């Protein structure tokens with residue numbers, strides 16, 4: 001089994017410890033601590049369930065004993081694909097307790113993505129809910145099993161059919177292993193990168209806990225706060241900015257929202273007196289529209305975090321009037337760096353910037369294409385390193401060579417400018433991905449899938465501005481022989497077992513792509529030409 005690691009140079013690690021960013025806590029350790037301090041307070045609510053901190057801890061311990069009873073050994077990887085239910089937490093903290101490594105998949109992922117995670121992480125087990133949102137995850141588990149090797153166990157929350165139901169696994173009587181080193185990798189997050197399938201991001205206990213502890217502080221979470229997870233909780237934003245982990249760290253109450261529709265979310269905000277939640281810009285727009293006619297009382301909401309994609313100043317300036325709460329912009333990434341506008345910032349900053357970094361030790365460089373630093377106000381490529389930004393992806397030398405500079409900066413691929421006060425304004429993106437309502441879609445990945453169709457000679461996928469999604473995907477296709485139907489092509493991509501958000505929103509057939517004098521087409525230039533050609537015709 002390939003070793004998991006995430007290493008900072010010794011002198012940096014020393015500094016991060018000295019400054020108190022890394023405190024030697026572990027994921028399970030902090031929850032256990034909270035359960036000792038406030039055992040009877042509610043930790044999480046979902047459906048009919050209301051679990052106290054002590055109750056959550058007990059369930060996590062029981063699940064740890066179940067995972068060990070399956071024969072899983074410390075350090076092995078377990079792909080977790082669960083919706084917004086309290087069991088997400090009892091499973092994940094159970095894995096932490098057993099020194100197993102969760103790999104966080106989104107509910108939208110399908111056989112291609114899950115098989116990729118299983119193989120890349122060399123996962124030994126896969127945990128799913130039986131059904132959610134009309135989809136049967138046991139069918140998916142069968143497909144994944146057929147496509148991969150080494151996946152010894154499929155564990156199901158609910159009716160398991162031929163798999164193992166979590167609740168029916170007898171608990172191991174043996175002692176639980178000692179808690180892991182805080183400097184070790186706690187789990188693998190997934191990247192929303194621009195090339196190929198998602199990459200795996202090893203995050204350590206030390207670095208991740210720092211990011212959500214500091215986030216909870218910046219966002220003002222405390223014991224009386226009620227945090228609602230509205231986006232899929234496995235995503236880095238609702239997980240850690242400040243997210244469910246930040247909420248647990250702060251001793252707050254979590255409400256698991258099964259769907260981010262205004263109807264469902266507003267009903268829960270009223271019922272549970274939610275004080276904070278986070279959404280992507282398209283959802284913020286929908287909620288703002290819905291609030292004017294909503295029958296629900298959402299006056300408990302104090303802070304709305306908006307991030308994942310650029311929130312334009314125009315709607316940003318209307319949040320307070322529409323929803324009666326403070327807007328907090330957040331610009332983050334699963335690889336690390338997270339920026340927030342601060343709650344006491346003047347409106348001008350809250351509306352017009354995407355915030356400033358969490359940590360005084362987040363190093364931010366804005367450079368031109370040749371790596372030369374730019375002056376404040378000039379847009380350029382954002383590079384960053386710091387106490388919670390990774391130095392390497394898991395098991396991916398090519399991506400590591402591309403994504404990190406020699407001195408350890410992560411190349412975010414974002415184009416930003418910085419104000420004199422140190423706030424970042426996102427201007428665009430250098431990489432070729434489509435930021436579709438916060439879901440990152442790699443152009444290359446979709447092109448590869450389209451090219452697998454016999455009727456496709458060549459394909460180029462580009463992002464097109466969209467009034468609702470922010471960006472949508474458009475595939476330009478040169479057909480081979482008879483032109484395939486649009487519906488057929490979309491069904492083909494879907495049929496290859498990809499998350500629905502990766503199916504091209506639009507397909508345009510063309511006779512040829514413009515080639516350069518040299519004849520070879522640079523994909524980046526080509527995508528830019530096609531984008532411009534498309535925009536001229538609308």
Ligand code: J2J
Pocket residue numbers: 191192236237240241306307308309310311329330331332333334335338354412414426429435438440
């Ligand atoms: C513009 N682009 C943004 C913003 C992210 C908190 C919040 C979001 C994420 C996330 C996250 C943006 N304006 N406000 O992990 O902890 C785009 C950038 C960035 C990429 C990262 C968190 N907020 N983005 O979205 O790993 O392009 O994380 O590099 O999914 O989203 O995507 P992801």
